[in-house]
Amino acid sequence: MSPADIHQQLVAQFGDKITGAKLDAIDPWIEVAPAAIVDVCTYLRDDPKLKFDALNDLCGADYLETDPKKAAKFPHQPHVEVVYHLYSYFLKHYIVVKVKLPRWQNDQVGELPEVPSVAGIWLIADWHEREAYDLVGIQFTGHPNMRRILCPEDWEGHALRKDYEFPLEYHGIRGK
Numbered sequence: 468m469s470p471a472d473i474h475q476q477l478v479a480q481f482g483d484k485i486t487g488a489k490l491d492a493i494d495p496w497i498e499v500a501p502a503a504i505v506d507v508c509t510y511l512r513d514d515p516k517l518k519f520d521a522l523n524d525l526c527g528a529d530y531l532e533t534d535p536k537k538a539a540k541f542p543h544q545p546h547v548e549v550v551y552h553l554y555s556y557f558l559k560h561y562i563v564v565k566v567k568l569p570r571w572q573n574d575q576v577g578e579l580p581e582v583p584s585v586a587g588i589w590l591i592a593d594w595h596e597r598e599a600y601d602l603v604g605i606q607f608t609g610h611p612n613m614r615r616i617l618c619p620e621d622w623e624g625h626a627l628r629k630d631y632e633f634p635l636e637y638h639g640i641r642g643k
Contacts, residue, residue: 468516468560470495476516481507486567494552496563501582504549504566508585511553511564519553519562522585525595526550527603531570531629545570547605549582568605584610602627 470490474497478485487498499507511519528548532541551564568580584607586592596607597616604625607613624631635642
């Protein structure tokens with residue numbers, strides 16, 4: 468099934484919960500409203516014409532330009548995304564699904580944006596969502612074990628955020 472066919476089927480099933488698409492990209496993608504991600508992913512896994520049985524990757528991305536000179540030409544409004552790479556071993560097709568979130572919940576700096584967890588759909592999402600939480604600062608609601616996976620539990624901040632400031636010292640150890 469082509470990316471255009473997958474997109475068309477999702478729009479027919481979910482209407483305006485499918486918020487965008489770029490089907491001519493190297494990795495064609497479909498954008499989904501955050502509140503609908505669990506329903507859409509369940510459908511993508513269970514529908515016999517789609518059968519996306521594998522979540523190959525899930526990652527977070529921060530779209531922010533911190534250099535004021537470059538910010539004027541930056542083609543995106545500041546936001547974070549969760550990117551889901553799906554594959555069907557049965558039908559040999561793939562698609563990328565994206566969820567766009569504000570950088571901060573309710574525009575309150577420090578309040579992490581939230582999206583429902585898909586760990587109940589694909590178990591491997593447990594680890595991928597923890598990594599996106601730890602490094603990009605995206606909170607996955609309903610996750611069975613939402614805690615850091617790479618950084619220590621007492622680490623402050625999320626290192627892959629574009630505005631992250633690396634601490635000069637951690638537990639008495641100074642960096643370079």
